Amino acid sequence: MATDILMPALSPTMEEGKLAKWLKKEGDAVKSGDVLAEIETDKATMEVEAIDEGILAKILVEEGAEGVKVNTPIAIIAAEGEDVAAAASGGGKPKANGAAAEPPAPTPDMQAEGQAAQSAPTAKTADDTPNAPAAPAVITTKARAEVMEDYPAGTEMVTTSVREALRDAMAEEMRKDDDVFVIGEEVAEYQGAYKITQGLLQEFGARRVVDTPITEHGFAGIAVGAAYTGLKPIVEFMTFNFAMQAIDHIINSAAKTLYMSGGQLGCPIVFRGPNGAAARVGAQHSHDYSAWYSNVPGLKVVAPYTAADAKGLLKAAIRDPNPVIFLENEILYGQTFPVPKLDDFVVPIGKAKVHRTGKDVTIVSFSIGMTYALKAAQALAEQGIEAEVIDLRTLRPMDTATVVESVKKTGRCVTVEEGFPQSGIGAEIVARLMVDAFDYLDAPVLRVTGKDVPMPYAANLEKLALPNVAEVVEAAKAVCYR
Amino acid sequence: MDAANEAGHATAEAAKAMRESDPGHAPAPNTPQFTKDEDLHAYHEMLLIRRFEEKAGQLYGMGLIGGFCHLYIGQEAVVIGMQMASVEGDQVITGYRDHGHMLACGMDPKGVMAELTGRRGGYSRGKGGSMHMFSREKQFFGGHGIVGAQVSLGTGLGFADAYRKNGQVSMTYMGDGAANQGQVYESFNMAQLWKLPVVYVIENNRYAMGTSVARASAQTDFSKRGISFGIPGEQVDGMDVRTVREAAARAIAHARSGEGPYILEMQTYRYRGHSMSDPAKYRSKDEVSKMRDEHDPIEMVRKRLIEAHGVPEAELKATDAKVREVVNESAEFATHDPEPDPSELWTDILLEARA
Known part of the structure; x- marks a missing residue:
């Protein structure tokens, strides 16, 4: 019986990826563990391994194809002894009860009940809803008159993912100010657990992009101590769930010190990372801390939606002389929005x-x-x-x-x-x-x-x-x- | 006395016996010597802390100081010896028993005392209190009330020094109680991993609040607490300002040279309770008086000044009087300075973002 090889999800929130390379060609015999193909997302490159033995009967998605949706059949494996030609012509369609167990849908359901899940959201205006990453960029440069924008009318817009916007914000601020540095788990050599810090190590070096051990309480305290001296750390928490280990330093050491010192000792620091539910990661990795941090005087708390706001607000947060909690969302990372092409696009904190x-x-x-x-x-x-x-x-x-x-x-x-x-x-x-x-x-x-x-x-x-x-x-x- | 306290005594005695039988603790054959001027300086500095703390205790008793108030009496040689080995620009950070550190850093006794009484002339304009004072000018970074938090923060000061390559060293103090906090070891790990210029000063005064070291610590030799990270450490007689300074010089040189952190376990003793409300029933009066009579850090210097350096007693009495005057002035200021203006409630919460 022919088996479809489906486009796999590399992470709980991956919706699509690029089929970078086929390592087997049609007619090749494959066995369990053979690497069939390489796929890429904006976060990582991974290998697709064969699970069953057989003959690679047909390649359904050519190499180089981008925006391949998760669970799309990408190849057909004919079982041993099976007619390869028949298998090649018969597969590739979604099966009601397919041999390949359908992996659980990785896409977070943001659709209304009954709305077609596969239809990409169509934006009425460019900033109305996120563009599906593969959709051609529909960019409206003219803002609706009644919606106040943070940039001049007519500004050129560039389709950018939230992930890239965050990275750009950090890079721009790091270029301007040597006191700004990034510290956290996997931020440097790994390029960020969610690839937010991609390329920063290469541009700024290990002094300013600091990989830490898995030690949230400790590195948050170290960053706060460094901020007391006037450095401007950007602390990346792999997720805000892990910041629970460090919340004493966020609240007691960062938020309260300006007040307790009678205004002498500020703490210019940004704590950022994904907050809230991702998809299927369980209770300990899904907590939304918005209300918690918003309860604390001495903190500023930012939670952007669009890529433009992510960029403009992160730049504002890095420049802010106070501790800023910057709550991102893993599901939004890959979504694209128009971002104004400006040398220094900053969105003021505190404005809805x-x-x-x-x-x-x-x-x-x-x-x-x-x-x-x-x-x-x-x-x-x-x-x-x-x-x-x-x-x-x-x-x-x-x-x-x-x-x-x-x-x-x-x-x-x-x-x-x-x-x-x-x-x-x-x-x-x-x-x-x-x-x-x-x-x-x-x-x-x-x-x-x-x-x-x-x-x-x-x-x-x-x-x-x-x-x-x-x-x-x-x-x-x-x-x-x- | 209840059973629990009796047990506390027994273990405290055991710890003491163990400490005294430790060859590492026996007075070194060649104890470092101070010049007359050094002894005079140490005497003055330690006496200022002693008298200041006694006055603070008095004001607390009069209801002029509220909340928590942790006195440093008995431990003066630690911070003074450390400061004698450090240079301008080196940072100091500690926990809640912090008045001595502030004075040792050269902060104004008036500003410290006025903070204790919650007045507008206090270092934090009355908004911090005993445990929360800072001075950017004197490189004193608090004053932290969460036990152990200052260890990560102090490691961060060292991180900033390394980042800026400014040659400064962070003196990060903690007590024997804080030394059991998890973040201390997270900090040790990163400090050694990144070779940060931090001297960890563990002030072992034998009691974490009411719990003796032996009842709280599987490894009572705190100088060994960095072994698994490869951080060198040593036990120091923290009652003798000379041995403190000598060890401090070694530790600071190590840190400043880029070799990473160093741990100094200062074996010291606090005469007073953990805080003003602590009757200190977990230890015997004899234990306290034996320490006061035989190991008092200030008396040892005073004796040396008279006997070895030939300083006339009258000169020391003049120093005593001068110190008392400074302390009385600070108390006077702290009791007459007005409370903060009510509008201060709403200031210093956030800094204005620069345009």
Whole structure:
């Protein structure tokens, strides 16, 4: 029986990759363990090994092909004794009950229930939704008049992934200021566990791109100590889950020292890394700490969604004389957005952005929560509800004014986040609106959040634990009494 | 006395016996000598700490100092000997028993005492308190209340020195209690891996709060705590300012030369309780008085100044009076300086970002 070789996922969040090279050709005999091909993502290059014995009957995806979706059949192996020609012509179609066990879908489900998962999101405007990485870059240089941009109208835009934007921000700041350095696990020789620091070692050397042992508590303290002397460390946590080991230094040593020293001793440091759920990595690797850090005076907390904001805000964070928690999202790393081509593009910390204008309901979110918010806005528009979507971008200091301004217009508000409901970012927004927009509210503010459970592993349960577009749509309709 | 305390005594005695039987601890045959001026300097500096701390204890008793207040009385020779071997620009960082370190760094006693009383003229403008004072000018980096945290931070000071190649050394102090924190070993590992200029000074005063070294530590020889990382260490008589300075000079030279960190276990003793509220029932009065009578770091210098250097007692009394005056002035200032303006509640939380 012929077996399809499927495009494998190299990581829980990989959606597609490049088939770099075939190491076997059609007609070759293969046995278990033989390297069939090399595939590449923006993060890594890996080898595809054969699992079964047989003859490589047909290559379905030529080498050099880019944007090959995970689980796409890339070759057919004919079993021993099988008619190779027949196998070659018969395979390559998704099987209802295929011999090759279908690996669990690695793509995080950000689609609305019932929406076609395979269709790439089509952006109404360039910054509306992330471009699918393989999609031709649709770049609109003209910003919609009502949406305030952080760059001059007419600025040339370059399609950039969040991953590249973060790297560019660090590299630009490191070129300008010798006091800036990157420290963390696998940031140098490995080029970053998520390839955010790719190329930095080559450009800046080991003095300024520092690989540490696996020792979060220790290296966070070392970085804070270095920051006391005026150096400007960028501490990469492989994920913010591991920063739990170091949270004492983040809170007690970094956030409080300026105050405790009567203003003498600042701590110019950035703690960055992926935060929140990735895909199928279980409870200990999926925690969203947005609300935790946003609770602490002495910290600034940033959680960007687009690549442009990731770049502009990271540059601002590196220049900021205070400790900044920079919360990234693993699922957003590979997504591309237009980024203004400017020599020095900086987005100020502390300013929310009206990402989409609307008159009927305000949806407030940040980071990956924006993907639900924007898709929901699109779905709502089809039902005649115009949602205004606000990307907080910075969680502390929180730009309440922009939210209040919008709610004064719409009278209704829904918050969206992946974090837990109790004492969350949404809860904070609700509290502020009670004080600052009470008279303008026509309905109670609703929160769409991650569920109040540790993140489960099983694909179906994980999907249930995270918010989804349908929940946002439902909440928005509820506050509109529709 | 309850059983637990009795057990504490027994083990403390055992630890002491072990320490005293340790040949490494026996007075070295050729104890380093100080010149008269060096002894006079050490005497003055140590006495300032002693009198300052006594005054702080007094003000605490009067309710003028609040919260936690950890006195350095008995341990003065450690920080003074270390400072005598360091040079300007070297950094100092320590835990919560920090008043002595600040004075040794040359910080103004008035500013330190006013911080203890929570007044606007304090080093942290009244917002830090006993455990949280800093001076960029004097290269004193705190004053840290989380036991062991200063060890990673101090290693970071050394990291910055190496990064800048400025030839400075970070003096990172910790107690015998902090020496059992995990991050200490994370720091040791990286300091040696990267050859950072850090001298780790473990002030072993025998008690981590109420827990004796023997009850808390599987390896009671703290100088060996860096062995698995290849960090050299030595045990030092921390009651004798001369042996402290000599060992400090060795350690600092090692660190400054780029060979990496060095560990000094300073065997010392605190006369007072862990903090002001500690009745110190975990040790006997005899143990304390024996140490005070036979090993007091200040008395040893005083005796030497009179007997070996021929300094007239009147001269030392003049020094005593001068020190008392400085301390009284600091107390006077700290009790009359106003509290911070209420508006200070909202300042120093964040620095303005530069445009």
